Amino acid sequence: MECRVKRFGVLTSGGDAPGLNAAIRALCRTAKCKYGMEAVGIFNGYRGLINGDMRILSEPDISGLIAQGGTILGTSREKPFKNPTVNEATGLLPVEAIKENYKKWNLDALVCIGGNGTNTTASLLFQSGLNVIGLPKTIDNDIEGSDVTFGFYTALDVATDAVDRIHSTACSHSRIMVVEVMGHKVGWLGLYSGISGGADAVLIPEIPYDINSVVEKIKERRNSGKNFSVIVVAEGAKSKAEALLDKKAFKKARASMHTSIGFRVAKEIEEATGLECRVTVVGYLQRSGTPSSYDRLFSTYIGSAAADFLAEEKFGNLVAVQNGIITAVPLDSVAGKTKGIPLDHPMLKTARDMGICLGE
Template identity: 50%
Template sequence: MNDVVKPKRIGILTAGGDCPGLNAAIRGVGKTAIVEYGMEVLGFHAGYSGLISGKYNVLKESALSGILTLGGTILGTSREKPFKMAKNGDNLKPEKIKKNYAKLGLDAVVCIGGNGTMKTASLLAQEGLNVVGIPKTIDNDVWGTDVTFGFDSAVQIATDAIDRLHTTANSHQRVMIIEIMGHHAGWLALYSGLAGGGDIILLPELEYNIRSVCKKIESRYEDNKPYSIVVVAEGIEHPKDKSAASHIAEAIQTYTGIETRETVLGYIQRGGSPTPMDRILATRYGSFATQCIAEGNFGTMVAIKDNELTTVPLEEVGGKLRLVESDHGLIQKARKMGVSFGDEFL
């Protein structure tokens, strides 16, 4: 009599900030696991908190229907860092995770998130858990992959906002500053700034000179271009008691005397339904992550390189950032079209 092979039991969690495409990734993992491999799927609540507390739902295929287009995450999320030491020096959270992993008979966990999530996933892998990571973030700054899902949706939202500011700026002949998310990486500001026709784009990776910014604006007015759009990443150098947009707007108005207004786009960039590109990317990532589990390819993060799916070791991802390089092709092309990055007179 042949032994009955027990189907694999896997967990899924979404951690860190929300972004469009999380549900598409959950669906990609879950449907592939259930339909293709006959696996049982558990969805853990609120990121790593669910692994610590053992709170989960069994995800049947029916629960994964109708979520492809939804923003947010049906599992909830949190910024729980289980390996962060408590104030008293105790930290039992990793042990609780390992106990719940064993108690529930898990064969693997799929961790969907950004840089912090991948770092924690790597530490869990070092503790002996079978882990596969899926990279998401609107900042597009996860090391080891060409693109993260959530980025394309955020670019579309930010670009739409810039498009709308053009009409107001032109009507009132003003300088309009729009602040885009991105603490360390300027990918979102760069892409939306170019797509939206920004005249000046300020990135965290490039040192800028406010006099250079003002000179660009004044030269545009001298050339009978009565308004300017300045796209600013939130992570540029600025006083911490005000927003980046407010700092740049005050400086421009002070030095040029030209009427200036600022808009901080904020969390609007992270919400809503994912674009078709993000739905496809998240689905590809999710399905491939399940394939990695079936093949025993653990301790890895799924990635895209030259539009081909691959994996990179989690231990190489944690703690690194994918930043915009000063000689990036888009920056070079933009400079040739007259776009300023605030560094022309440094």
Template identity: 40%
Template sequence: MKKLLVSTGGGDCPGLNAVIRGIVKRASQEQDWEVWGCYEAFNGIMEDPIRVIRLDEKAVAGIHVQGGTILGTTNKGNPMQFPEKQADGTIKKVNRIPWLVERFKSNGFDAIINIGGDGSQAISQALFEAGMPVVGVPKTIDNDLSSTDFTFGFQTAVQTATDSFDRLVTTANSHHRVMIMEVMGRNAGWIALYTAIAGGAEICLIPEIPYDLNKVIEKIESRYNNGRGFVNIVIAEGAMAKNGTITSSKGEEGRTSIRLGGVCFTLSQQLKDAGLEADVRETVLGHTQRGGTPVAFDRVIASVFGVKAMELVLAGKFGRLVVLKNNDFSSVTIKEAISEYNYVDPKGTLVQSAKGLGISFGD
């Protein structure tokens, strides 16, 4: 009997459980494969004793409608830069990939399906190059993997953001306020852009287009007459002003990237310091975008991703990532998938159409 290990790493998002279920349902049709789940990315296999769980059809029954991941997840403990405590008490980052491959094999695992974003897939590639049979599944609500048209979880995050934005529009109108809603988007503004178009925002600020504060104020003031009017702004957490810096904090120990968040308050203060008279309020959606039941679209692509990932394993096609491209499911090499980041194109159709709708990007 061959053993497959499934891992969910990085930030959670709606649809993870649907992928796990898809893998298990497809594997159950074979006679020589059994599926195991690794708790909290690869932390479960790195611990003593290891923390893994047998995944059969009973274990995954009905989980496709649940948010989160039954395996848990983490964005700490990257085995490529693992924080290891030294004898003198200092922390040194070491490459534990070779050790991890031996760990997989010594515990009888013949293949890995790693579900995660660009960071997780970089780990997948490192494992593959070190001799571990790996298949990747793209997961990021930021939709920032260029090899696939959509990643699961993104549409649910956009729906959550749009629902929240719709509520802010009515209260902004009632009080003649400027409402700033911050959404996720570290380096790519896809959630902000889709939400702005769907919600009818006046202003959309994204990482790919650093904003001119004067242009933002100009757009705001065009919406007011004798103090009456309102404006709704969507801003991605990684957005910043021209010649400015991103709003960030150090974050938790063990993370490989800084923690973003609070840019809506930065923008609010900039507007106030510039003398804007309108009443400004701020809302940070934060992790509400990651939680909850996945919408139908995300359930469908996540389920198919799971099936197709298992079929890549069965075919022995390792070092590949399942993707959705031109309304069809296929695969590309993981190396290709992580070679180019999926930024919003400022000259692309969506941005230009948004401008055609009167949405300002502060440029």
């Protein structure tokens, strides 16, 4: 069957993540070598699609990208369907401008690489009549429908290394050390780095914490002769009291905090124990730099598969992986959803069985 997709656009949107460039490279190379397609790079996410900021990508553009961090296409958090305003220069609403540029550049399809917000917008564009395919990128590993997202395991390596390194200082100074990792809504990164880094307590959004539980763990360790403890805290961790608040009240409560959650937890521990507590926020290091070998392979795997989706006209789908197999997951089943850690997840059982405190 003849491939009807001759030219497609590709964009990266939302937060950067290791593996973006590897995915772009695999997509463009497979599309060209296997199907003779032409790739158009769209710069700075959906903002570039609105403004027409794009150009054809040639072989030199994608050469050597597999080990490069960030994204050669740039990114933004533009949301064309949210609070749309008419552009004074063109007189068009964002979605109208997108359709105009899609037509102007003779695009047969779009490949949108990103996380929850990106794929939600991709779903809406598909519903608006464009041929769209999504790819799952986020260090949070929270995209519904895919077992894993690229960027997660590189971020996990960085977070685990941070927890490892903090151990030596905690032990040397007999301190309580709090390591804050990313994860606003889900705790995959916190749980996995906490277990792999040998943390004594892990606080994640899925399990509201009682600080007394953490304090008891610290006291238990001290009574057994261990004068230090390492606590991993996901940035979206919340107390049991906060878990009772509605969304608006919780947002207001967090806005009144003058520090991030890691510092609050440290203060709560100090007040309850009288022990010295220090905080390390790993921050953007988790999203930056060279992708791990796993993320290079995974990004290449799904990037190449995206070219097959284009050729097979599997529009309106996310290129997902389930049980190691490429799977087409409808974008409308992904849009607006977040994949949290199930409370019966085996890794939670592993943490509890090993005596790791989860703040329960």
